[in-house]
Amino acid sequence: MRDFNEQVKNRLMFYFAVVFFVFILLVLRLVWIQVINSAEYKHKALSQRVKEFVIDSERGMIYDNTGRKIAVSLPAKTVVALPDNIINPQKTASELDPLLDINYNTIYRRITSDAAAIFLQRKIEDELYQKIEAKNLKGITFTEESKRYYPEGELASHILGFTGIDNNGLNGLELSYNNQLSGKAGKMIVERDAEGKTIPNGIRETVPGRDGYNIYLTIDEVIQYMAEKELENAEEKFDFSGGSIIVMDSSNGDILAMANTPTFNPNEFGKYPDRNWRNRAINDVFEPGSTFKIITAASALEEGVITENDILTDPAHIYVAGEEINCWSRYGHGKQSFAEVIKNSCNPGFVEVGLKMNKETFYSYIKAFGFGEQTGIRLPAEARGIIPEYERIGLIELATFTFGHGLSVTPIQLAAAISAVANDGKLMRPRLVKKVDTGNSSENIINDPEVVRQVISKSTADKTKELLKQVVETGTGTQAAIEGYQIGGKTGTAKHYNEDIYDSSFIGIVEAAERDLVILTILYDIKGETYYGSQTAAPVFRNLTSNILNYLNVKPDTSKKNGYETNETELEVPNLIGKSFLKAESDLRDQGFNVKLIGDGELVRAQLPDPETLTNYNSTVWLFSNEQFKEELLLAVPDFRGMEAAAAVKLAKQKGLNVVLDGSGKVIGQSVYPGKRIKSSKKINLKLR
């Protein structure tokens, strides 16, 4: 009995020892977990519950100058498949097939893949989200992303551009202002339960991001719409590949509208061909044609080589370095003042004026007006235009430049250059973005109007504007005239080489209250019988300008005197040879002449026209310090045929040419072919009958 008790006692002791040992092990393990390795296990436990999310920053909005939103960001659902949770992939794929943009096979392949989660379609429309959500498909869930919307659709699409699926700007302002528009993503740490629901009072930490900055444009939504509408209307009337319209406030360089065709809807840009995305007003160049004559006229007037009253002749062509340059008019414009040359858009007249300036001077003006360099409007891929290198410009090139051929410019360059004429000679940098709103007024980025340079004087700019008004009133641009408004402008037609395709344009300066608007309309690659700028671009300009003036509440004023007035007075050129330059110049100016000095000497050695010549008031008298300079000057020979002897002699004298009459009556022949450029010393024999 005693042994039995002892045995039981020993067994109990043994079991107790085992249990005790196990207990000690458990305690030690617990100490290992709870004390020594607590941090690791705590971290593991937390990481099971705590989820980290990236909070996408909201892309900044874009407003027009009236405060209307033209580009916004909205949350949109993305369809996500969790392949492990999908019970019947065939059924799920067939249910989603008619709803998503991807086909059955692609859906099936994706939802049966090894991935834990896979995107099926990103940033879907709300209506589609409601439809998929209603189906309550197992393993199909949604995540929220930000999507860019353009509420106005096609309006200003070339300016705004578009963003890609990851909200990065791919074109237009969305690309060039991407750094400002896209903010900085934030982070959020949330404690969630097994079902994925947020645990109330759990860990909830946020690293705040920064939303994108809002951008305020100079574009006026209404004017932009009008411009786009006019291009659309033009498409119905004319056969052309595309068009551009720019409306610019010359006083501050603000772009009020910039329209292009063909256009596209940035909400679904992928559905349009690449060529529709091009902002042709910025990215493409064209030959400006006669619209460039404004630059030639302003440069020549500023340099003093010509005045509006100087007499020029057009026998329908002019010879430069052996090449014949024709006028658009088959019969030429005959004898005309420079004001008439502008009004008639006479090519030989402009060539004659251009050649009076030397290459260096004219080239420097072309550069000063901003051609051949980017305007700095801050839109992607802005073209520089094509101005040949200085060394490669010969007489022919110089001559063709005067009427806008042989060089290429962008529409924005042309609009900015003509704005300089409208804005008292000051070239303004084109401005599209007025303000970048950072949310903190002291840190806002304000783009103030910027004067690039003073290109011509105010008096030259005013004179050029006046001369351009007569083009619209009685010249080649009458199709652009609107009753009651003061409009100056110039048409342009440039023919493509070896093709019957034309680029037609019209650029106008319109007085609108306290400022002048510059409106440029271009129609590219026009085919058919109607292709002149006066027939195509000018009517587009008129319709658009009329609507803009109405919208801006600029009332017509018929009381204002229209028309450029020519001074019919004739003056006799005095003899200035031997006089000092200073005295001669002051005497001539006192008498009402314009003076151009050639050479560095002190005394006048030669003059053009010769003394006692009867010529127009305010015409130019050239004074030379050396007879050689006069000798080198080449003068264009007019067509004397059909003129009375006295008239022929008078015209020859006014131009500085020497004629020898043979016979009496009217001129029936001349020894030098009209349009040829000869030295003043060479004599021209005129045959009269």
Add this chain to the structure above:
Amino acid sequence: MYHSQNYANLDTQSDFLNESSYNFTNVKKQAFTIIYIFMLVFISVSILLYVSQVLNINKKSTKLLNLENKLETIQAKNERLEVKLASKTSLAEIENIAKHELNMVEAKTKETLVYNNQFRKKERYMADIPKEKFFLVQIYDKIIKEVVTVQAESLE
């Protein structure tokens, strides 16, 4: 060795309950009991209150989370509606409705009439009348007054 005790002779008059040592111990015990019960109740109530507060906070937090989610949904909906409104009031949409739903057509000819409301109405002020004329008018008024006015005389 038992001592016989005479219970009858016990001093029944002995009032041990009234002894000071007995009273003190008893009251102390009772006080402790009361304090103990009070503490128990207090702690229980505190725990209950704490638990209820925690539950309440959790409930409120859940409600707050739901409200936050709801607010986000409403804000998103509101933004979507704003965009929809902007699309519906865009110039292209207005033109589309005008042309295709209301069958309106664009005017082929336009005439702008300007009403000039800037002209000044010419008014004549007294000061505009020449001084001499003004003087004559005064005399004329006086004469007329004299002629027209009838003075009543008493019979006396």
